[in-house]
Every structure is written in C-alpha cells, then in structure tokens.
Amino acid sequence: QVDLVESGGGSVEAGGSLTLSCVGSTASRRNYCMGWWRQVPGKAREKVATVSTGGVNPVYADFVKGRFTVSRDQPRHTMYMQMSDLEPADTAVYFCAAEFFPCNAVHMDNPPYWGRGTQVTVSS
Numbered sequence: 001q002v003d004l005v006e007s008g009g010g011s012v013e014a015g016g017s018l019t020l021s022c023v024g025s026t027a028s029r030r031n032y033c034m035g036w037w038r039q040v041p042g043k044a045r046e047k048v049a050t051v052s053t054g055g056v057n058p059v060y061a062d063f064v065k066g067r068f069t070v071s072r073d074q075p076r077h078t079m080y081m082q083m084s085d086l087e088p089a090d091t092a093v094y095f096c097a098a099e100f101f102p103c104n105a106v107h108m109d110n111p112p113y114w115g116r117g118t119q120v121t122v123s124s
Contacts (some may be wrong), residue, residue, distance in 0.1 A: 001026060001027070001028075001113065002024050002025070002026045002028075002032055002098040002100070002113040003024070003025045003026065003113075004022055004023070004024050004096045004097070004113060004114065004115035005022065005023050005096075005115055005116075006021065006022050006094065006095065006096045006115045006116070006117060006118040007020070007021050007022075007118060008020040008021045008118060009094060009117075009118030009119045009120045010050075010120070010121070011024055011121040011122075011123065012086055012120075012121075012122055012123070013122070013123050013124075014086060014087055014088060014122055014123065015085060015086065016086050016122070017082070017084040017085075017086065018034045018083050018086065018120060019080055019081065019082045019083065020036070020080065020081045020083065020094055020096075020118060020120075021078055021079070021080055022034065022036075022078065022079045022080075022081075022115060023076070023077055023078050024077045024078070024079070024096075024097030025077060025110060026089055028100065029065070029084055029117060030100045030101055031053035031100075031101045032053060032098045032099060032101060032103065032113075033050060033051065033052065033053055033098065033099050033101070033103035033104070033105055033108050033111070033121045034050070034051055034072065034079045034096065034097065035047065035048070035049060035050030035096070035097050035098075035108050035111065036048040036049050036050075036058040036070065036079075036081050036094055036095070036096060036097075037094070037097060037103070038090075038092035038093065038094045038095065038120075039092055039093050039095065039117075040091065040092045040093075043118070045095065045109060046061070046100055047061055047108075047109070048061050048064055048068065048081070049061065049064065049068060049070045049081060050070075050105040050106075050108040051070050051071075051072055051079065051105050052103070052104070053101050053103065055072030055074060055079050056069060057105065058070040058071075058105065059105045059108075063089075064083075064090075067083065067085045067086075068081055068082065068083050068084070069081070069082045070082075070116050077094065081094075083120070084088075086120075086122045088122045088123065088124045089122075090122050091120060091121050091122050092118060092119075092120060093117040093118065093119050093120075094117060094119075094120055095114055095115055095117045095120055096114070096115040097111035097113060097114050097115070098107055098111055098112075098113040099111040099112060101112070
C-alpha cells in the first residue's frame, strides 16, 4: 500500500504557473514509480507524466511537453510537477498515482494506488 497526498492546486490565469506536490508514504521497503493523471468531469482520466523509481527520464504526454516538468525528491518521498504556460485546457483535477517496482515509467498505465486529487483551474 502507498498512501499519496497531493497539494499545490489552485487558480491561475492563462500563461501562469503552478507547482504540484505529491507525498508518498508506505510501510514497504520497495521502491515505486509515480505519476500524474488528470480528469475533467465527463471525461476519462488521462496520463500526464510518469517517472521511474530513480526519478530519471520522466515520460510526458504530448500535450504537456515543454511546459510541465516532473521531478522526485527521494529522501522526502515527494514528487513534484512544475507547470508553466498553463492553458484553460489544463483545467482539471490532478491525481498522483504510484506502482511498486518492478515498474516502468513508459508502461505505467494502471497504477493501483491513487491520491484524492487537487484542483487546477486556469482562466482565460
């Protein structure tokens, strides 16, 4: 079990920036991959970015490449996502998710552990 808590959501104007955080906690000694998904009402949840246990080579969805940056602070069990040049289309609830190793950021599609989400609203 990995417990995940997101923070950092809020309201910004188009072109603005936000940084989301996700703190993970687990009693297991196993490492885990982490990622961000987002969802708007009436639509399926979509993958935004994922990162491996080592925090290197994050994988991004095409619609955020060049605008979002994911990183991990291993000692603090925290994953961050810096979001810049935000667009109204980025408005969604953003969820943090995790999957125990063995895992792969490229093929992380159905992680079993999820946070409750944090709302991001971008106004035009």
